[in-house]
Amino acid sequence: MSHYCPAALVTCEDFRLHQRADGRNCIADFIKKLGIDCDLITRGGGVQDLVRPKEAGFDKSVLRDAEVSCKLHQARTIILINHEDCGAYGSFNFTNREQESRQHINDLKAAKQIILENFGDKEVKSYFAELKQGSSDEFEIKEIKK
Numbered sequence: 001m002s003h004y005c006p007a008a009l010v011t012c013e014d015f016r017l018h019q020r021a022d023g024r025n026c027i028a029d030f031i032k033k034l035g036i037d038c039d040l041i042t043r044g045g046g047v048q049d050l051v052r053p054k055e056a057g058f059d060k061s062v063l064r065d066a067e068v069s070c071k072l073h074q075a076r077t078i079i080l081i082n083h084e085d086c087g088a089y090g091s092f093n094f095t096n097r098e099q100e101s102r103q104h105i106n107d108l109k110a111a112k113q114i115i116l117e118n119f120g121d122k123e124v125k126s127y128f129a130e131l132k133q134g135s136s137d138e139f140e141i142k143e144i145k146k
Helices: 026-034 058-073 087-092 097-118
Strands: 007-012 038-043 077-083 123-131 139-144
Touching: 007 026, 007 058, 026 038, 026 077, 026 139, 038 058, 058 077, 058 097, 077 097, 087 097, 097 123, 097 139
Parallel strands: 007 038, 007 077, 077 123
Antiparallel strands: 123 139
């Protein structure tokens, strides 16, 4: 039996984005603002496995998870979210926020293209979660336009 879920959301597994002991949940708050249900696909580094898989097959695993959501739950939109201060991006040794942001945005654009090549009939939206000023664990999620 299949169920309808309008979107699949691919994001990082970083605990700061998800359910916290103090009740905060950045991704849940984001989904509430969208006003739609989302299948949640979590990966260390968000879309990094699509654009730069560390091991053979990692990219196929992300695509498989998205395919399950699209086929089983009829997802029409795939949402991609990366975030600032991501440990999976640590090997880049960014020297500033702008450099880090640029890398994530480039990866989100490349991941969007890969998703479209595999799921051409789906809408793909990209977002980047920036740390709020003075915080190490509170994010503001902003849409990346084109």
